[in-house]
Amino acid sequence: MPSERVTKIAHSVLFGLTLLVGIIALIISATLVSHYNKNGYPPQHTGGYTARIRILLVASVWTTVFGIALTVGFQLLGNHxxxxxxxxxxxxxxxxxxxxxxxxxLTALTDKIDCGRVTDAFSRCGVVKGLVVISWIESIILLVTLVFLITLAFVARGRYGVHKSTLYAD
Known part of the structure; x- marks a missing residue:
């Protein structure tokens, strides 16, 4: 049975990583959207890049906002x-x-593109590929965080029934 201390440390580590990688994804996707809004999106799949990069921008904003709220809130009011x-x-x-x-x-759209061979029409190719990498890293961290939360949910449910609803199992 995980103690309050172990839960707090694991929560801090997982949400700290989630927040750090989310902020990096936010910076990359925001600079790409800003650059492409000023200079135009790559001509190959203009609508495709627009929607995909903006989805990742929304995902990183969502993760950053809720990551800050949940990390700070849990540290201050964990039993609430x-x-x-x-x-x-x-x-x-x-x-x-x-x-x-x-x-x-975005992986499906950029999979066959070699940034070393692209023309000047696709500026920031390497940055787009970097956004793909950091997005997959964030997806893996979020999956691990979900497994952690679901495990805590089952532990709390098994020990306390439906009445205990905080992350602390003890």
Missing amino acids: VAFGILAHLVPITIAFVLFVIGAAS
């Missing part, structure tokens, strides 16, 4: 229902789905 299991599961699940959708669709 407002920062319980359900309050963690919903935003993290939405963030995971958004990142998987964005990363998979």
